Amino acid sequence: METYKIILARQVRNTLQDVFLRAILEIDAELDRARATALVNDLLTGREVVIHGFSSDEAERLIEKTRPYGIRGSIELDECPTCQSPLTRVLNLWHVWVSGKERVSISSGRAILGPDDEKLVPDCVCLACFPEWREYHFLALQYNEYHQAKIEAVAAQSFERARLLRDRQEGLRPQMKALMDRLQGRS
Numbered sequence: 372m373e374t375y376k377i378i379l380a381r382q383v384r385n386t387l388q389d390v391f392l393r394a395i396l397e398i399d400a401e402l403d404r405a406r407a408t409a410l411v412n413d414l415l416t417g418r419e420v421v422i423h424g425f426s427s428d429e430a431e432r433l434i435e436k437t438r439p440y441g442i443r444g445s446i447e448l449d450e451c452p453t454c455q456s457p458l459t460r461v462l463n464l465w466h467v468w469v470s471g472k473e474r475v476s477i478s479s480g481r482a483i484l485g486p487d488d489e490k491l492v493p494d495c496v497c498l499a500c501f502p503e504w505r506e507y508h509f510l511a512l513q514y515n516e517y518h519q520a521k522i523e524a525v526a527a528q529s530f531e532r533a534r535l536l537r538d539r540q541e542g543l544r545p546q547m548k549a550l551m552d553r554l555q556g557r558s
């Protein structure tokens with residue numbers, strides 16, 4: 372999966388917001404609505420917009436679908452400026468819940484989990500140049516799994532097990548923090 376940059380021939384009017392939103396959600400049905408909306412905002416405020424995790428065919432279709440509304444643009448591959456690898460979408464604010472759509476994006480390699488706090492993270496990253504993002508992603512997934520198991524244990528009134536799972540879950544935090552500190556020091 373690659374990342375493309377859409378370059379609009381000229382700035383687009385705000386009234387075309389729905390056109391973009393519909394087109395984006397038709398092309399990538401698994402895309403979270405909030406992300407799609409953010410993408411549309413980018414399309415309305417800038418002329419160069421990065422579309423993460425679309426195939427070239429999908430990016431092409433977005434241009435096709437919006438052309439009847441007078442929107443003209445072209446697509447270019449957006450890649451890591453250092454190593455030319457495709458970029459990967461970072462999901463943040465997942466807290467301890469990963470939605471079904473996000474799970475699909477993760478398993479198809481379109482996205483990884485980033486920090487679940489309010490900290491600003493890049494929209495997409497290069498996993499080749501910054502492998503710590505992948506490490507962080509696996510820790511975050513594990514953290515999320517312990518959390519879900521803990522909730523189930525509480526529901527089953529297995530409080531001893533729930534405590535154990537909570538300790539394991541929280542035990543991952545220092546490592547997650549250390550990785551994020553390293554990443555933020557580099558970017």
Ligand SMILES: [Zn+2]
Nearest residue numbers: 451454497500
């Ligand atoms: Zn790179």
